[in-house]
Amino acid sequence: MSHTFTVSPDFSPDHLSGWYIFNTWLQRQSGEAIHLEMYDDFHAQRDAIQSNQIDLIYANPFDAAMLVREKGFLPLVKAADMSDEAIIAVSVDNAVNDISHLSAGINVATTEDPDVHMIGMIMLEAGNLDASNIQTHFHNSYVLIAKSLIQGKADVGIFLAEAYDGLSNLTKKQLKILVRSQIGVIHHSLMIGPTLAHRQTEFQQLLLAMNNDEKGKGVLNSLGFDAWVKVEGEEMEFMIDLMDTLSI
Amino acid sequence: MLSDMNPENIIGDYKEAVLHLYGDGSRKVFYTDIETPYPDGKLIVSTTDKAGVITHVNQSFIEMSGYTEEELIGTLHSILRHPDMPAVAFKDLWDTVNRGEKWQGFVKNLRKDGGYYWVKATVIPNIRNGQVVGYTSVRRKPSRTKVNECIQLYPTLF
Numbered sequence: 001m002s003h004t005f006t007v008s009p010d011f012s013p014d015h016l017s018g019w020y021i022f023n024t025w026l027q028r029q030s031g032e033a034i035h036l037e038m039y040d041d042f043h044a045q046r047d048a049i050q051s052n053q054i055d056l057i058y059a060n061p062f063d064a065a066m067l068v069r070e071k072g073f074l075p076l077v078k079a080a081d082m083s084d085e086a087i088i089a090v091s092v093d094n095a096v097n098d099i100s101h102l103s104a105g106i107n108v109a110t111t112e113d114p115d116v117h118m119i120g121m122i123m124l125e126a127g128n129l130d131a132s133n134i135q136t137h138f139h140n141s142y143v144l145i146a147k148s149l150i151q152g153k154a155d156v157g158i159f160l161a162e163a164y165d166g167l168s169n170l171t172k173k174q175l176k177i178l179v180r181s182q183i184g185v186i187h188h189s190l191m192i193g194p195t196l197a198h199r200q201t202e203f204q205q206l207l208l209a210m211n212n213d214e215k216g217k218g219v220l221n222s223l224g225f226d227a228w229v230k231v232e233g234e235e236m237e238f239m240i241d242l243m244d245t246l247s248i
Numbered sequence: 249m250l251s252d253m254n255p256e257n258i259i260g261d262y263k264e265a266v267l268h269l270y271g272d273g274s275r276k277v278f279y280t281d282i283e284t285p286y287p288d289g290k291l292i293v294s295t296t297d298k299a300g301v302i303t304h305v306n307q308s309f310i311e312m313s314g315y316t317e318e319e320l321i322g323t324l325h326s327i328l329r330h331p332d333m334p335a336v337a338f339k340d341l342w343d344t345v346n347r348g349e350k351w352q353g354f355v356k357n358l359r360k361d362g363g364y365y366w367v368k369a370t371v372i373p374n375i376r377n378g379q380v381v382g383y384t385s386v387r388r389k390p391s392r393t394k395v396n397e398c399i400q401l402y403p404t405l406f
């Protein structure tokens with residue numbers, strides 16, 4: 001039987017081929033037939049999860065609660081030294097230097113990336129802004145958010161910090177960071193579903209040893225990672241509880 | 249039991265109050281008018297066991313409260329109880345989480361040095377295998393507008 005692996009649709013386009021390389025590596029190492037299925041957006045991916053089509057997922061923290069508590073997924077690993085952080089930025093010409101100086105009615109450019117959007121909205125809340133008193137505009141990429149700030153179409157942008165840092169220097173010169181989150185405990189995780197749960201420990205061992213040989217290291221690099229780190233069940237439960245407190 | 253605050257730790261001119269804690273007898277506290285602003289972009293996180301005894305604090309909790317991790321683990325959250333906070337707020341907190349629901353509210357917390365900081369707190373029960381095993385609180389930066397409303401409201405709730 002072939003298993004289906006999927007990746008949170010917010011992966012960086014630079015790493016698309018990396019995920020296919022990783023899938024091939026994982027099949028060889030585990031001896032399981034695994035097919036990589038990429039979805040265009042979170043809605044399509046969630047539908048697939050709901051109808052039990054997914055056996056392995058590199059999941060957005062936002063979906064972790066549903067995966068663990070409704071679908072019986074177990075955590076395997078996360079990328080070492082990485083966490084999901086958000087940045088609130090404005091055009092460099094904007095006179096505002098602090099979230100508290102932003103006013104109701106502003107145009108906010110964001111993405112459908114659920115955890116980044118949520119962290120961004122929490123930072124805006126400190127300026128008394130919420131969904132009811134801003135205009136939200138969804139974009140398909142962080143480059144487009146930068147563009148809409150520079151062109152003056154949006155007042156504020158919510159970025160994945162990593163994506164912001166990866167913008168060209170020319171772009172960044174035209175932008176200004178108001179706040180960068182430093183949460184540290186919200187992260188994507190590779191998770192395994194009930195059909196593969198009996199191989200959780202073996203999969204973890206394979207993944208944790210991945211950076212020990214040149215081949216494995218090369219695969220990790222194609223994903224932009226240095227190594228995998230084990231995620232314990234309670235660490236996952238803690239993150240789910242934390243996300244739960246942030247969802248209201 | 250929580251020991252009284254030590255005047256030697258207090259920075260600046262202070263006032264004195266005796267808190268009658270629901271969980272832990274009475275405690276003498278010293279408090280000043282010095283506010284520590286909430287750090288941008290950070291969350292203050294702590295977890296307790298079922299009895300409310302602190303089992304985990306993050307770095308921001310340590311920095312904002314002014315206590316060391318050793319001083320915090322094993323104690324109660326009322327170590328942060330500020331005399332300006334009405335008891336009904338915490339009664340509502342405990343009534344809500346005891347029903348298995350999330351509580352959210354604005355809290356003025358007392359630092360070890362007598363100063364204070366405002367937070368927007370969310371408290372949830374930690375449920376594992378269908379059982380409540382503890383509670384987690386995550387605090388975020390509150391808006392000044394909301395804090396000013398609380399400054400008006402809370403004195404009327406005593």
Ligand SMILES: Cc1cc2nc3c(=O)[nH]c(=O)nc-3n(C[C@H](O)[C@H](O)[C@H](O)COP(=O)(O)O)c2cc1C
Nearest residue numbers: 269270271272325326328329330338371383384385
């Ligand atoms: C997870 C959790 C976090 C809490 N955090 C705080 C806090 O930051 N500050 C505070 O004064 N009380 C906090 N409380 C409430 C205290 O337990 C306590 O009810 C309050 O300080 C008043 O003291 P008393 O109930 O002994 O009268 C928290 C409770 C829980 C369950």
